Amino acid sequence: MKAGSNLEKILTGGRFAVTGELGPPKGADVAIIERKVKLLKGNVDAINVTDNQTAIVRMSSIAVSALLKQMGLEPTMQMVCRDRNRIAMQSDIFGAYALGIRNILCLSGDHQKFGNHPTAKNVFDLDSIQLIQTVKKMRDEHKVLSGDEIEGVPQMFIGAAANPFADPFEFRVIRLAKKAAAGVDFIQTQCIYDMDKFERFMQMVRERGLHEKIFILAGVTPLKSVGMARYMKEKVAGMEVPDEIINRMKAAGKEKAKEEGLKICVEQIQRLKTIPGVHGIHLMAIEWEEVVHEIIERAGLLPRPTV
């Protein structure tokens, strides 16, 4: 065991993992977190806490992760390279560990142009791969980047993201291999809608043997409406939504769109379970946490194992 987190135990125990996601409030209201926690508790093995996603200012991921821990859930603290330099990030990793956080997800971060502070200065002192290296060095070599010894080692289970749908496609698996080489333990992918393309990606992953070195959790997001499907296809960078999905959502009509969205999501999970090298799913029901229980139940993934 590297960190001994629930997520690590489930994955190393060969169980099919389920992780969820929680976007912190745009303010200091803990009640919003409590409401989401009620919907996620018991349905997932760990919860990603986003770090100012889409560059919109929210409660810090470290604080919300600590609150989740207090509420009896396991957080995976996301950390982006956009807002902090290597000094602040290493310091926050110490602090996160001291607060009981055992999973970290290392990300580059959305460009601030998308957010509510587009005139901000960005940092990007490190990139996501270098952040993986940093956490690994702290954990395994007991040193900070400068080489100084650490007083108390942060034993983190190290995660990162992969987007099989961004370009250049052929490079995506090389980038994943770099993350593996940098020392990542688990990967969560971007939302998958184009299953065939994801299968091709996984084929390349297996050819490199990466699925035996790292755990791969496939990302899924239920669609609420045909409008959402179109938005994902057209507006969200690095996302592919095949026409087949859009047509299904359209055919369902307004009344049954949500049910169709859930149905597609459950079907995707069933298929993902059969793909060699997929070790779990990462369910991102963003601002739609109400459906998490139903999706996981219908996908036959309840109850979640206690390890």
Place this chain on the structure above:
Amino acid sequence: MIIADGKPVKEIMAMIVPYQKIVLAGCKGCVTVCSAGGEKEVGILASALHLARQAEGNPIEIKEISLERQCDTEYLEPLRRDIDGYQAVLSIACGAGVQFLAEKFRKHPILPGVNTTFIGVTEEQGVWTERCQSCGNCLLDQTGGICPIARCSKSLMNGPCGGSKAGKCEIDSQVDCGWQLIYDRLKDLGQLDKLEKVMPLKDWSKNRDGGPRKRVREDLKI
């Protein structure tokens, strides 16, 4: 070269409110090539300011001058000859030129007439694009001659990120993804293996992060 972009006349008008006699100083270096601060732009800007001040009933006298370079002491002499008869200097050289004038002419306010934007190239007539961020630690040998620091919106060392789509950057569909350019170039060169290596943390101390930079060649000093 250093690329600059003329400030809006309205902004310059606000800067020169207190003055009735100013020097408008162009530069024959980079800003001439990028059509922002050369002799021609001195003439155009002077006319615009004359007209605007006349319309306000507050005419202004403008001495037009174009220096060979504003970043070299030896070329500042023409300005030195005239400056005493004027209240301020409006420089349309890059930020280095403006500051050098401020250092050399300590009794006069020196005002910037352009925004200095980047180190770049003339991609086509009338189009300039960024190429270098003068990070002080060139790594172009590893990236096919395309700089990830300047051309990736996040300056990623191990890109491209998940926002690269059809060769474009997530921030704007008109902006090329720097890492797609690097990928394509290395592919053409048969050097894709270079991308398999994790690029180490960058030493930003050679960048501006290490404080104002200085280069000294003892052998050239007089």
